[in-house]
Amino acid sequence: MDTLSLDDVTKxxxxxxxxxxxxxxxxxxxxxxxxxxxxxxxxxxxxxxxxIISPDSGRIEVLGHCSKEGVSERIGYMPEERGxxxxxxxRAVLSYFGTLKGMKRRDxxxxxxxxxxxxxxxxxxxxxxxxxxxxxxxKLQFVVTAISDPDLLILDEPFSGLDPVNLELMRDIxxxxxxxGKTVIFSTHMMEQAEKLCDFIxxxxxxKKIIDGTLDEIRSTYPRSSIMAELEGETxxxxxxxxxxxxxxxxxxxxxxxxxxxxxxxxLRGLVEKVRVRSFEEKVPSLxxxxxxxxxxxxx
Amino acid sequence: MRKIFIVARREFIEMVKTKAFLFGVFLVPVIxxxxxxxxxxxxxxxxxGPQPTKTVAVADLSGELAAELEPLFQQHNxxxxxxxxFLELVQPGENGLEAQTNQMKERVRSRQLAGYLxxxxxxxxxxxxxxxxxxxxxxxxxxxxxxxxxxxxxxxxNNAVVNRRCIHRxxxxxxxxxxxxxxxxxxxxxxxxxxxxQDAFPARMMVPxxxxxxxxxxxxxxxxxxxxxxxEEKNSRVMEVILSSVSPMQFMAGKILGxxxxxxxxxxxxxxxxxAAAAYYGMADLVNCTNVGYFLVYFILGFLLFSSIFAAIGAxxxxxxxxxxxxxxxxxxxxxxxxxxxxxxxxPNGFWSVVCSFIPPLTPMVMILRLAARPxxxxxxxxxxxxxxxxxxxxxxxxSAKIFRTGILMYGKPASLRELCRWVRNK
Numbered sequence: 001m002d003t004l005s006l007d008d009v010t011k012x013x014x015x016x017x018x019x020x021x022x023x024x025x026x027x028x029x030x031x032x033x034x035x036x037x038x039x040x041x042x043x044x045x046x047x048x049x050x051x052i053i054s055p056d057s058g059r060i061e062v063l064g065h066c067s068k069e070g071v072s073e074r075i076g077y078m079p080e081e082r083g084x085x086x087x088x089x090x091r092a093v094l095s096y097f098g099t100l101k102g103m104k105r106r107d108x109x110x111x112x113x114x115x116x117x118x119x120x121x122x123x124x125x126x127x128x129x130x131x132x133x134x135x136x137x138x139k140l141q142f143v144v145t146a147i148s149d150p151d152l153l154i155l156d157e158p159f160s161g162l163d164p165v166n167l168e169l170m171r172d173i174x175x176x177x178x179x180x181g182k183t184v185i186f187s188t189h190m191m192e193q194a195e196k197l198c199d200f201i202x203x204x205x206x207x208k209k210i211i212d213g214t215l216d217e218i219r220s221t222y223p224r225s226s227i228m229a230e231l232e233g234e235t236x237x238x239x240x241x242x243x244x245x246x247x248x249x250x251x252x253x254x255x256x257x258x259x260x261x262x263x264x265x266x267x268l269r270g271l272v273e274k275v276r277v278r279s280f281e282e283k284v285p286s287l288x289x290x291x292x293x294x295x296x297x298x299x300x
Numbered sequence: 301m302r303k304i305f306i307v308a309r310r311e312f313i314e315m316v317k318t319k320a321f322l323f324g325v326f327l328v329p330v331i332x333x334x335x336x337x338x339x340x341x342x343x344x345x346x347x348x349g350p351q352p353t354k355t356v357a358v359a360d361l362s363g364e365l366a367a368e369l370e371p372l373f374q375q376h377n378x379x380x381x382x383x384x385x386f387l388e389l390v391q392p393g394e395n396g397l398e399a400q401t402n403q404m405k406e407r408v409r410s411r412q413l414a415g416y417l418x419x420x421x422x423x424x425x426x427x428x429x430x431x432x433x434x435x436x437x438x439x440x441x442x443x444x445x446x447x448x449x450x451x452x453x454x455x456x457x458n459n460a461v462v463n464r465r466c467i468h469r470x471x472x473x474x475x476x477x478x479x480x481x482x483x484x485x486x487x488x489x490x491x492x493x494x495x496x497x498q499d500a501f502p503a504r505m506m507v508p509x510x511x512x513x514x515x516x517x518x519x520x521x522x523x524x525x526x527x528x529x530x531x532e533e534k535n536s537r538v539m540e541v542i543l544s545s546v547s548p549m550q551f552m553a554g555k556i557l558g559x560x561x562x563x564x565x566x567x568x569x570x571x572x573x574x575x576a577a578a579a580y581y582g583m584a585d586l587v588n589c590t591n592v593g594y595f596l597v598y599f600i601l602g603f604l605l606f607s608s609i610f611a612a613i614g615a616x617x618x619x620x621x622x623x624x625x626x627x628x629x630x631x632x633x634x635x636x637x638x639x640x641x642x643x644x645x646x647x648p649n650g651f652w653s654v655v656c657s658f659i660p661p662l663t664p665m666v667m668i669l670r671l672a673a674r675p676x677x678x679x680x681x682x683x684x685x686x687x688x689x690x691x692x693x694x695x696x697x698x699x700s701a702k703i704f705r706t707g708i709l710m711y712g713k714p715a716s717l718r719e720l721c722r723w724v725r726n727k
Contacts, residue, residue: 047540050543052540053709072545072546073545077541077544078541081540083538083539087314096306099306100306100542
């Protein structure tokens with residue numbers, strides 16, 4: 001079952017089309033990465049999912065419901081712009097947002113203790129938010145989002161401004177949530193994190209979907225995969241091979257691009273016949289490369 | 301509905317914890333009490349307290365009144381031992397009256413004399429058809445107590461003249477005095493409940509004013525907080541976190557509900573203090589269930605009206621400074637009944653009192669002034685004003701909620717009035 005489905009969703013602000021006919025399905029129990037450059041429409045889309053703003057046209061279905069009524073309690077949302085009541089105490093903040101998500105005050109007490117312990121804030125439970133360090137506030141913000149054990153977690157740029165320790169913590173919790181059968185959607189432009197974490201990826205630019213699917217799917221459809229090879233002896237013959245489209249010297253290695261239907265296995269066979277092959281590696285394009293390439297291509 | 305209460309609860313707790321609230325609730329009545337206490341004492345001391353003996357110089361050009369005035373002043377000084385007036389009779393010397401007057405004026409100026417009275421030659425000639433000569437009294441205009449001296453001197457002069465005229469006509473001044481004995485008349489006020497002796501002026505005026513003041517202060521205090529808290533929630537970006545759990549309408553309703561509770565508790569405490577003060581001065585009967593009931597109805601409706609406006613202003617602005625420009629017209633409306641309270645409470649059925657009762661933002665304060673001043677305002681007017689106010693509250697709340705919903709996620713430059721209108725029209 002899909003946790004979230006977007007159907008031809010469009011949103012305009014004045015003359016700017018922030019989201020343009022976006023469709024996507026987000027399966028339950030997955031970690032879904034929402035990628036795109038700044039101003040691509042990620043935050044707008046997430047806000048529409050949260051029903052904070054409403055789309056001009058199209059259909060959004062969250063946890064099987066079309067409106068937020070009744071499901072908002074099952075969604076945890078961490079906006080890109082972080083903020084909490086600065087004068088309130090940590091425990092009171094969590095209690096307030098927990099009850100707003102429909103939890104009972106009595107059930108919240110052990111939950112708050114468990115979470116604060118989990119992220120190392122137990123000693124700060126009775127401090128005011130403004131007295132916490134920046135990193136602690138970030139952790140608290142995340143706990144606010146997750147305190148009610150939501151089925152769907154929507155995180156807008158969760159990694160921005162995190163130090164490596166907190167980043168690791170955040171990743172662990174996200175993975176744990178997936179194991180517990182929850183769905184996590186997050187937007188980011190940090191490709192490395194997306195590559196490590198995501199089961200599915202959606203890449204948007206200028207409000208339009210460029211590509212979506214699993215990481216492997218995206219890689220396999222990406223046409224310009226290449227081979228890195230290190231050969232002994234003369235290498236000029238390589239360009240003459242039928243499956244080779246181009247070749248570049250990259251230090252001692254060669255970067256060989258194949259034709260559309262060129263099979264790396266055929267290339268290896270061709271090389272072995274002529275020279276000694278010291279190394280041969282199929283170079284998988286990194287998400288970063290795909291991202292930059294696609295966005296550039298999209299701009300062109 | 302549950303979420304509205306959660307928001308309201310937090311709003312209430314957080315506001316009650318602030319120093320501004322504690323200050324307002326407990327210190328304001330204390331300050332007002334101290335102020336009233338001291339101003340009363342001060343006033344009593346100036347007007348009715350013991351006064352140092354004053355000297356008044358009198359130049360009697362008629363030559364007949366000096367003998368008459370002396371015993372009268374003596375009588376006065378005997379019966380008013382704490383405000384004696386010493387009579388100093390002077391005669392124009394060889395330099396003439398003008399020189400003497402200048403000299404006396406100089407003494408008045410240097411505070412040697414409280415006043416200088418010149419009685420003309422023809423002072424006794426007045427009768428029913430025409431006045432006699434006019435007397436002149438020279439004094440400084442800087443003290444309330446000196447005004448009392450003038451009144452005393454004028455009365456004594458008139459008594460002296462009347463006595464003298466009687467003697468001229470062969471009548472006994474004592475007989476005339478007996479005949480002209482003043483008849484005391486008590487003023488009785490007729491009200492629906494009972495007939496009672498009318499109270500002194502200030503007490504009657506203070507009751508409507510106090511109701512007005514409670515309404516004013518109750519609205520301003522909490523709504524100021526509402527405005528700053530919305531702006532703060534925008535600036536600290538906590539707004540979006542909240543909106544992921546509650547709708548903007550629920551959020552606004554919760555905030556307003558919490559603040560209604562805050563301001564009702566404030567007004568309750570002030571009211572208790574005021575009632576205690578009224579009871580102490582023996583005026584407790586001026587505060588009754590009817591006007592307290594009306595107060596609550598008008599206060600709550602008026603509060604809802606203004607707090608939704610303040611919430612919308614807060615949502616449309618990013619800083620308090622920006623909010624000021626929107627606040628000014630709203631504040632003018634709130635302050636208007638304060639400025640005109642004398643008129644409204646003295647003319648509860650005057651034309652403008654009735655007109656202003658049907659302008660919804662003015663209704664609560666104007667009506668409470670009128671009702672506290674006169675409990676017998678036409679029931680139809682009371683009913684109609686409540687109905688109109690109650691009908692306008694949802695309209696204003698609806699428009700404000702629209703502005704609120706759009707405004708709370710808008711950052712950057714403050715919205716113009718035209719944009720606000722567009723937000724209201726947006727579906």
